[in-house]
Amino acid sequence: MRTAMAGMSRKAMGTAGGFLLMAGALVPVSHVVAATGDELFISEYVEGSGTNHAIEVFNPTDTPMSLSASGYHLEFYADGGTSVTGGVNLIGVIQPASTWVVVPTDASAELKAKANQTFAPSAFWFDGNDAVALTHSGVAIDIIGQIGFDPGTEWGTGLTSTRDNTLRRRSTVTAGDADGTDPFDPSVEWDGFATDTFDGLGSFGEPPVNEPVAITCPTELNTTQPADVAGAVSASDPDGTVVSLSVTAVTPSDPGSITVTDFTPASAVGGSATANLSVGGSTTAGSYSVTVTAANDDASPQSAACNVAVTVAPFVPAMDKLHDMVNSLVTDRAVNPAKGFLLTDRLDRAEADQAAGRADAFRAQMQAFANQVAGLSPRWITPAAAAQLTALAAEVVAEGV
Ligand SMILES: [Ca+2]
Ligand SMILES: [Ca+2]
Ligand SMILES: [Ca+2]
Ligand SMILES: [Ca+2]
Incomplete structure (x- = not known):
């Protein structure tokens, strides 16, 4: 039955009293209740440098959607053309209130790291004056641009334009723009960002704030030769895992005997990493400014640093x-x-x-x-x-x- 249904169009399956095939599970249509909307739409558009292109699709419903079984495609109309120039079949399951990011295989590593799906760049290539459409079972449900019209370079102006920018759909938007024939002004529903802005990919609306790493260390550590001294250092990240604490600078010169010891990384997101900043009793007498740095395990690690004033007094008989x-x-x-x-x-x-x-x-x-x-x-x-x-x-x- 599943195979037979997968081959049916959504229209043929009907709605009331019927079933939708989603994520490999049959879900009674009566249970499909819209959260903030009942149809996917495009939530972010990247027309960046070189081959950095991306389209992010958002699922505003409370139901997982099988993109291939439901027949979702991205298509583009090049340079004012009225017929589809190329496109990509969306494949995968988009979870409720989640996004699906598609990126060409030749995009930068940073952009590809955001991708849920990649596609051959020859198949789907939009460059600012090309209308881009999200279709469902052959019906366009969201169109960026105006099909059949070539704006020359781009739609929009400044950062809020379709060339060399990122367009992020405002979080107040709940449905796509299904009319591909009317003039397109991206400033109505989109916010524009500089070339190669990727931080919004993977979520709808404003990108979630990445909380900073916080580090705590003693203001000062004092000792007299030959006694060692140590002070507790700790760091945490509310939405990350701190995996390193290290001495990253000692001025005026590093005697090599001021080190981080007893390091224990955070055991989980939000946990504390702990260590001691240890000053050896053989350290040359003097005053040192010591920088201790903590970092998390983000793909692009966040870090935080603190300074400790270390004073080593000379041995007095x-x-x-x-x-x-x-x-x-x-x-x-x-x-x-x-x-x-x-x-x-x-x-x-x-x-x-x-x-x-x-x-x-x-x-x-x-x-x-x-x-x-x-x-x-x-x-x-x-x-x-x-x-x-x-x-x-x-x-x-x-x-x-
Ligand atoms: Ca073009
Ligand atoms: Ca329109
Ligand atoms: Ca986004
Ligand atoms: Ca963080």
């Missing part, structure tokens, strides 16, 4: 820090000056032993220093300052000679 602290305690009179002198003197001796590599003597001097700190009365030094001195002294011993 614990002995220097201890000396500075004792000196400032004395200067600020935070410790009794006489006691302060004893502490300074003890440190000077320890430092001399350290410089000379006398490890045992150095440790003995540091022990004596610690004992002096411990012996200071709270009248002379605050417990907090005493604890800090003790901790620094332990660091000095740990660093050794």
Whole structure:
């Protein structure tokens, strides 16, 4: 039965109480309810550079349409001719509220990536002054241009014209222009775009917004040699999948020790990709501006970047820090000056032993220093300052000679 029906014209099948053959399924006609329209129409027209041509057909109904079984064709009438010059049979199933894009086989790769169907360019070739028609079972249901009239170069003016432009049907349009005999003015139902505008192909009306990638990173990362430091970086795309996070620039010069580590790509559309921006403790002391870039897996990837101010302070020996602290305690009179002198003197001796590599003597001097700190009365030094001195002294011993 299916084979027999496929061979019948739509008219022969009738409508009321009959069946339409669609997408390999028999759908009772009574269930075919128009969404915003009940017949396909052309929703985008590309007459671009070189061989970049495309026609997009829209299905405004709520029913999948088998284009071949229903007998849809695109045809053109060259240069004011009144008979069909050539055309292409549409083949495939156009889903409800969806589009069907046909492109010649010799179009650019970018345009062909948008195609649902390709055709031999010799069969269907329109170049601005040729009327283009969408037909259904031999009946023209939508015509761009005026059949039998040659406008010379194009219909329309500026971007809204049929040559070297893209024409996008306004989303308020719900049906094709079935009258191919009246004058054609594309500005009535179409918006015009520059040569080789392809971003509207694949959807009716304004192309959907491609949400940008968003990236989050710390404003700054600070460390002192030889300690490493790391900060969390993450990125996401509401309608895409972030698949990379990387350091793309380091100024003034890349020391090679500022890297992205622990990278985990987003597991799905809208998910977060995460990583750490890691600064090695061996990084040359200095200030760096680090650019981290995230990208998604779109055919033409979207990306987003952030900048992190990285500061690596040079290594300061614990002995220097201890000396500075004792000196400032004395200067600020935070410790009794006489006691302060004893502490300074003890440190000077320890430092001399350290410089000379006398490890045992150095440790003995540091022990004596610690004992002096411990012996200071709270009248002379605050417990907090005493604890800090003790901790620094332990660091000095740990660093050794
Ligand atoms: Ca022509
Ligand atoms: Ca017309
Ligand atoms: Ca479109
Ligand atoms: Ca996106």
